[in-house]
Amino acid sequence: MISHLFKNGIIVTVNPDREIFFHGAAAVKDDRIVEVGPTEALEAKYTDCERVTNLEGRVMFPGFVNTHNHLFQTLLRGLGDDMVLKDWLETMTFPAATSLTPDDCYHGAMLGLMEGIHSGITTNLDYMYPHPREGLDDGVIKAMRELGIRGIFGRGCMDTGIQYGVHPGITQQKDDIEKGVRDIFERYHNCDNGRIKIWVAPAAMWSNTRETLKMLWKVTNEYKSGFTVHISETEFDREAAKGIHGKWDIDAMIDMGICGPNVLMVHCVHLTDEDIEKAGKYDLKISHNVCSNMYLSSGAAPIPKLLKAGVTCSLGVDGAASNNANDMIELMKNTALMQKCATRDPLSMSAEKVVEMATIDGARAIGMEDEIGSIEAGKKADMVIFDPYECVKAVPLHNPCSTLVYSASLKNITDVYVDGRGVMEKGVILTVEDEKAELRAAQKAAEELCVRGNITNRLEGHKWNDTYRKYERQ
Numbered sequence: 001m002i003s004h005l006f007k008n009g010i011i012v013t014v015n016p017d018r019e020i021f022f023h024g025a026a027a028v029k030d031d032r033i034v035e036v037g038p039t040e041a042l043e044a045k046y047t048d049c050e051r052v053t054n055l056e057g058r059v060m061f062p063g064f065v066n067t068h069n070h071l072f073q074t075l076l077r078g079l080g081d082d083m084v085l086k087d088w089l090e091t092m093t094f095p096a097a098t099s100l101t102p103d104d105c106y107h108g109a110m111l112g113l114m115e116g117i118h119s120g121i122t123t124n125l126d127y128m129y130p131h132p133r134e135g136l137d138d139g140v141i142k143a144m145r146e147l148g149i150r151g152i153f154g155r156g157c158m159d160t161g162i163q164y165g166v167h168p169g170i171t172q173q174k175d176d177i178e179k180g181v182r183d184i185f186e187r188y189h190n191c192d193n194g195r196i197k198i199w200v201a202p203a204a205m206w207s208n209t210r211e212t213l214k215m216l217w218k219v220t221n222e223y224k225s226g227f228t229v230h231i232s233e234t235e236f237d238r239e240a241a242k243g244i245h246g247k248w249d250i251d252a253m254i255d256m257g258i259c260g261p262n263v264l265m266v267h268c269v270h271l272t273d274e275d276i277e278k279a280g281k282y283d284l285k286i287s288h289n290v291c292s293n294m295y296l297s298s299g300a301a302p303i304p305k306l307l308k309a310g311v312t313c314s315l316g317v318d319g320a321a322s323n324n325a326n327d328m329i330e331l332m333k334n335t336a337l338m339q340k341c342a343t344r345d346p347l348s349m350s351a352e353k354v355v356e357m358a359t360i361d362g363a364r365a366i367g368m369e370d371e372i373g374s375i376e377a378g379k380k381a382d383m384v385i386f387d388p389y390e391c392v393k394a395v396p397l398h399n400p401c402s403t404l405v406y407s408a409s410l411k412n413i414t415d416v417y418v419d420g421r422g423v424m425e426k427g428v429i430l431t432v433e434d435e436k437a438e439l440r441a442a443q444k445a446a447e448e449l450c451v452r453g454n455i456t457n458r459l460e461g462h463k464w465n466d467t468y469r470k471y472e473r474q
Contacts, residue, residue: 001048003420004028007039009055009385010400014062014359014374018352020400026060028381031193031419035377055385059400061355062374063122063150063382063418064328065362067287068228068266068316071126071140072097072105074112075446076321079457082465085234085296089165093321095453097130098169104445105139111442113147114435115326116317117424120384120413122150123362123372125287125316127228127266129156129203130170137184145192148423148431150382152366153188154201154228155181157216161207164240174212181216185223193419199226205249206240210256217258226262226367228287229253232275233267234298250275259284264365266316267292268306269299276302280309285365288357290334291325292318300342303335304349314365315357329413332358332405351405385415390427 004027011024013036025042027034027049035042076096080088109126116124126140137155144151157177158166172180181200189198200216202208208216220227231249232238241249250271253259259282266287271279279286288301306313315335317326325331332354339349363373372382386404388394391411397403404412416424423431432438450458 001050002027002029002034002046003049004051004053005042005046005049006053006055006060007043009057010059011036011375012059012061012355012400013376014356015376024060026375026383028420031381031421033375033377033379033381036375058414059386059388059397059404060375061120061384061386061404062359063372063384063416064120064358065123065314065366065373066116066121066317066326066328067125067264067314067362067365068289068318069112069124069126069326070129070319070321071109071112071143072100072128072130072136073108073319073321074115074326075104075108075442075449076319077324079450079455080321081324085236086165088296088322092455092457094167094170095455096449098132098167099449099453100130100132100136102135102139104449105136106143107438107442107445109140109143110147110432110438112320112326113143113149114429114432114438116328117147117149117416117429118410118413119326119328119330120386120416121326121328122382122384122416122418122423123152123366123368124149125152125154125199125228125366127154127156127201129158129201131157131172131180132170137180141184141188141196144196146431147429148195148418148421150195150372150418152197152199152226153184154199155184156201156203157181157212158203158207159212160209160244161204161240164206164243166207174209174215177212178215178219181219185219185225189223189225195419197225198223199228201228204230204237204241205252206237206244210245213253213258214256217256220262226264227258228264228266231265231268232270233293235270238270248275250278254278254282261285262367267298267301269293269301271302271306273305276305276309276311279306279311284311286311286313287316287365288313288335289316289318289323290338291323291331294334294338295322295324300338303339304343307353312361312364313357314362327410328358329404329408329410336405351399351401354405355401381417381420383417384413386412387414388412390414
């Protein structure tokens with residue numbers, strides 16, 4: 001007996017042959033996919049099913065993989081709009097980060113992960129860099145476990161860089177960092193049927209000493225895990241890394257021996273052609289965060305060049321303080337449009353490539369391509385159901401990848417499965433008792449965090465941006 005037969009749908013497999021079954025079915029037993037193929041064939045073969053879902057023309061995609069986030073920043077949504085990076089850090093992000101409590105991290109993670117689920121994200125890599133007090137990690141991981149998603153918790157840190165603007169309140173000593181990292185590896189790595197994993201996530205090369213970075217790389221490989229770090233998000237990152245380590249950030253990383261397929265570099269907006277060649281040589285992976293890069297005016301990452309060099313490029317929403325969303329649907333469209341605009345070449349990015357970046361390339365970026373990222377026999381049953389009739393902009397549907405990337409909204413994502421378990425069905429998240437209550441709790445946590453951090457750019461404290469008023473005709 002199988003657990004679940006999905007039939008009469010459009011199955012976008014993203015398998016090696018990139019097959020799409022337009023009258024397709026998928027058979028699931030427990031947490032794995034058993035078979036994918038034409039509905040008629042699977043219906044005849046699997047007559048004994050615990051549950052049958054008639055997709056009735058809806059589309060099934062592999063679950064989306066978000067390879068970069070800062071979930072605590074969901075509480076800061078809208079507070080850092082229209083600022084240069086220096087002001088964004090000094091007036092909002094750092095004051096909030098130094099004031100975080102475990103409850104803040106839990107509510108911020110619940111809010112961000114729920115939004116992610118509504119946009120089809122089944123795997124979420126969170127990059128938690130501030131640790132002003134103990135227990136913050138537990139708040140985020142608790143939310144991941146309760147919601148039933150596949151979560152990677154990146155334990156971040158900073159132990160230098162004050163001369164470049166790092167707030168001393170969120171720095172730690174190397175020994176304390178190692179103790180904290182090892183503690184969460186021991187308690188959480190590969191728990192919940194392997195759904196929860198721990199990585200290391202130093203904030204940047206320039207905000208960590210050589211000794212700390214090499215220690216983190218040693219721990220990474222001891223636990224057979226992953227290492228993720230912001231690289232060349234801005235020209236400043238490159239210069240600051242050179243000031244601390246004597247080399248550009250990617251060169252400093254490689255010089256320390258931190259290189260290989262389990263290294264995920266985030267942003268990479270300002271990589272040179274030589275850097276791209278090195279990324280290909282060492283099989284370094286990329287998390288492309290287009291909405292954040294536009295929001296902070298960092299620039300356009302050279303994704304087409306990276307792809308042509310054979311570098312795996314995945315998608316990351318980044319924190320909601322530098323994106324304002326945890327929305328993979330919005331992210332996919334912007335990924336395509338940014339490259340078309342930056343290169344002035346409409347062929348520089350296709351809908352199909354964006355779907356690959358959100359699925360199989362995302363899985364490859366976190367070393368899980370054998371487990372997730374496509375709908376094929378033997379893989380984990382992480383799947384998303386897309387209903388075009390839930391939002392007027394998605395009709396008519398002629399090409400499922402085009403509709404998903406260019407014409408979709410959160411409303412179109414109706415069902416989400418992780419390990420074969422329904423996390424969301426018919427637009428309702430099943431793993432929380434009351435979504436609205438969670439939203440209200442997050443609002444309250446956000447307001448209290450602003451008070452503790454003395455963040456006044458909200459409600460009556462936010463002044464109208466009148467940059468262009470003086471140019472108006474009277």
